[in-house]
Amino acid sequence: NRQGASSRLDSARLSNLPLSRKSIGPGCTGCGMCTNFCPSGALRKEDLVSNRENPGTQVITHEPSRCLACGLCHELCPQKVLSRCDLTSADLLSSQPQTLVTHIKKRCEQCEGVFLSRGDEPICAHCRADLSIERDFFGGDSPTLSV
DSSP: OHHHHHHHSOHHHHHTSSOOEEEEOTTOOOOOHHHHSOTTSOEEEEEEOOOSSOOOEEEEEEOGGGOOOOOHHHHHOTTOOEEEEOOOHHHHHOOSOEEEEEEEEEEOTTTOOEEEESSOOSSOHHHHHHHHHHHHHHOTTOTTOOO
């Protein structure tokens, strides 16, 4: 039975398995480097509901029972926000992927392009950078700055 199997898997033995459970920190931009190059398909990026009015969401999921613990995702992450967590027996017994991060797709108030957000920022990173440069050049009180 499953409970008997899970109780026999102690944490010392789990840490020696060539498997891994992941977590993603707050700096994730949703670039997909980890999911694009995951050799086992344990990390996946999925777009949910998308139309002109509601650009939808993007989720990154992880299935620990498929993970090879190769570390490629850690190496490729430009933000270095992926972490390896302790594996549990429940991770091995579950065939359901775990949602690591959800990004809301938003339409930028400046350029109207779609960008990924984990918060409530109204403009994309590119437009934020442009505004920052404009503020540095013209000063913070410039009448052309709209955000």
